Amino acid sequence: MFGTVARMKFKPGSFEKMQEIMQGQRDRQPKGYLFTAVYRSQSDPDEIWLTVGFEDEASYRANADDPETDKMAQQYQPLMAEAPEWHDGEIVSMNQAETRASV
Numbered sequence: 001m002f003g004t005v006a007r008m009k010f011k012p013g014s015f016e017k018m019q020e021i022m023q024g025q026r027d028r029q030p031k032g033y034l035f036t037a038v039y040r041s042q043s044d045p046d047e048i049w050l051t052v053g054f055e056d057e058a059s060y061r062a063n064a065d066d067p068e069t070d071k072m073a074q075q076y077q078p079l080m081a082e083a084p085e086w087h088d089g090e091i092v093s094m095n096q097a098e099t100r101a102s103v
Contacts, residue, residue, distance in 0.1 A: 001034065001054065001056070001090070001091035002053070002054050002055075002057040002060045002089070002091060003034075003052050003060060003091050004051070004052050004087060005049060005086075006049065006051075006052075006084050007047065007048075007084065007085040008047070008048050009081045009082045010047070010080060011079055011081045018048075025072055028068065030063040030068075031059055032055040032056060032059020033052075033053075033055075033059070034053040035051075036050070036051065036053075037050075037051045038051075039051075
């Protein structure tokens with residue numbers, strides 16, 4: 001498996017708009033996509049950490065190069081207080097429950 005962890009800092013008051021954009025992409029299932037999890041900082045409500053996982057690096061890179069992914073990223077740009085930090089890598093361990101969590 002392969003994926004990314006991203007730290008994103010949004011402008012004050014932009015969190016709800018960011019959630020709307022993410023919700024609009026929820027049904028998009030690119031080839032090899034496995035999961036997304038979003039964590040909101042308790043100390044800074046305008047900061048999130050996004051984790052995304054794919055079956056392999058090729059699927060991850062294909063999604064990153066997809067024009068739909070770029071379109072979504074462009075929607076986030078006006079909401080960002082600073083450029084996101086991306087940390088790509090091999091997922092070497094993961095444990096999850098049998099059921100899907102939906103928040």
